Amino acid sequence: MLSLAVIGFQAMIAASLVIVRFLGAANNKPDWLFWAAFGWTAFTFAFVFASPLILLQLVVIWGVTAWIRPKDEDAPGPPSKLETLTADDEDWQRYFQHQCESPAEVAFLDAMVEAYILTPEKGRLRGGGLTLQMQVPVKNYRLDFLIDNGLIVEVDGAQWHSSPEAIERDAERDKALAAKGYEILRIPAKVTLYKPDDAIKQVRQARSVWMARKAKARASRAQGADGTFADQKLLTHEPKFSISGLVASVENGLDSFTAGMNGISTDLKQFNERARKWAEEDRERVAKEAEDRKRRLEAEVDAMDPETRIIYDRLMKKLEE
Known part of the structure; x- marks a missing residue:
């Protein structure tokens, strides 16, 4: 007992x-x-x-x-390979490509890296005022790509997303994520594979709409109950301080800075394209001038008398040796 x-x-x-x-x-x-x-x-x-x-x-x-x-009491593990990669690492892009789950996702990743000049930083890709994450767990889902912690990009293959059941499932997923404040952009896999520039254009448009929506929401929060904004209340000498107005001003400044960086990135890309074009034109011009000089030299050699031709041949032979 x-x-x-x-x-x-x-x-x-x-x-x-x-x-x-x-x-x-x-x-x-x-x-x-x-x-x-x-x-x-x-x-x-x-x-x-x-x-x-x-x-x-x-x-x-x-x-x-x-x-x-x-x-959560367990000791944190060592950082992953992606978290340690930098732009100085060789083939860093290949490690990010391995995180993709389809060739279409790889094509989208490569297009984003080129369009925004992205480089690795602590497991993410940053560049052009933009941050890109891959395979991000949110709620009960895993996102293909996440831009600036708010814009979700899903690359949809026809095999898995065209059936009525898949369409309904995707709609429920989008509704749940939208309720958490995310903007969702779905791009067909064939677009990222065969028209990557169109995919980037869709990202730019969706991001602009999302940023405008955020700015409008911040403006609404900054607006007081009486319909006036913080700066208007200051003009009436009311001793009130609006934290939400300050936050909105800061975030609007950040959005303007981001838009400016995107413009700079676009201008830089256009300049690089023009520079490549100029370099190609210079190469063609030099090649043409060399060809003209060669033809003139051959004509002059053919017009030489026999003794001069013998001396010329001996000199050329010594130069070749």
């Missing part, structure tokens, strides 16, 4: 620790589990006098605690 009582008491300790673990998780208090374990440990040393029983009880307390402890 004593052994059954001991087993029952240990089972009660284990059950209490499990209950505390779930209560702590429900209330965002993961440390409750460890406080309960410390409490049982103090109880053991205070009221248990048999040495074997003390050892058994401590094993149960801390064994169960270690088994059911919250995962």
Whole structure:
């Protein structure tokens, strides 16, 4: 009977620790589990006098605690390869391509890297005032691409997204993500594969609409209940300070800066294209001049008298040697 009582008491300790673990998780208090374990440990040393029983009880307390402890208490693992990549690393783009799940996603990634001159930074791609993430877990979903933490880009292949069931499933997914404040852009896989420039154009348009919508929402938040804005109230000498107005001003400034950077990126790309064109024209001009000089030299050689031709041939032979 004593052994059954001991087993029952240990089972009660284990059950209490499990209950505390779930209560702590429900209330965002993961440390409750460890406080309960410390409490049982103090109880053991205070009221248990048999040495074997003390050892058994401590094993149960801390064994169960270690088994059911919250995962967020685990030590963080080493950074992934993507998080350590920089623009100086060779073939960094290839590592990001391996994260894609289809050739269409690879094509979209390559087009974005070229259009915005993206480079790796802490597992993300940044450039042209834009941040691009891949395979991002949100809620119960995994996003193909996420731009600036707000614009979702899904690359849809006809095989998986054209059936009525798939269309309904995608609509439910988009509705759930839109409810969390995301903007969703779906691009057919054939567009990213065969018309990547059109895919980039869709991204620019969707991003402009999304940024305009954000700016309008911020303006609405900054507007007071009486219909006036913070700057208008200052003109009436009312001693009021609007945090939302300040935030809106800062974010509008950031949006303007982002738009400016995008313009600079576009101008830089156009300049590079013109520079390549100029270089190609210079190469063609030099090649043409060299060809003309060669023809004139051959004509002059043909017009030489025999003695001069012999001297010329000897000189050319020495130069070749």
